[in-house]
Amino acid sequence: IVMTQSPATLSVSPGERATLSCRASQSVSSNLAWYQQKPGQAPRLLIYDASTRATGIPARFSGSGSGTEFTLTISSLQSEDFAVYYCQQYNNWPPTFGQGTKVEIK
């Protein structure tokens, strides 16, 4: 399954809302995760099952969607949120990732 993320880069000012999109080449039901990765660090799980926040993840992160269309929303960007975000489907083996969306400071 091919995962396509858009946009490739998102320029946002601190305090603004960010909306990231992820599309699957076929239905993955709700078997979708979102990760955040900062330079030189491992990915960090944010969301699983399309909309469930992982342990310790702030409420400003929310996920939605099912089937082939998914969205990650960061309601009010903080300085520590500027990073690359990946979606990942786990409905079919092997799990596959999108190419990432870089959220940068505007």
Place this chain on the structure above:
Amino acid sequence: EMQLVESGGGLVQPGGSLRLSCAASRFTFSSYWMSWVRQAPGKGLEWVANINQDGSEKYFVDSVKGRFTISRDNARNSLYLQMNSLRAEDTAAYYCARGYSYGDYWGQGTLVTVSS
């Protein structure tokens, strides 16, 4: 807080072998599926392999089938990835992650470079 620490990466020639290790702590290692995920320099993520709690089930991405083996030692709280017949395209940071289909905790990774 739980911890995963990878080791064993390095520079290896094409066709060579390398064994990666992942030491787990502060959680019940034997109760979880574990996985290896890799990331080529400046690129995206690729799920490589996973293994169930007792090591009886293992799955691999097609690109490494027949070359890589995954194993675990629950007594030592350790996960392994044996990589044989390495190719330039295997160059990547290799992460161990807790989980079968998504990783809820990840190690910091170990870099494998395949080059002559």
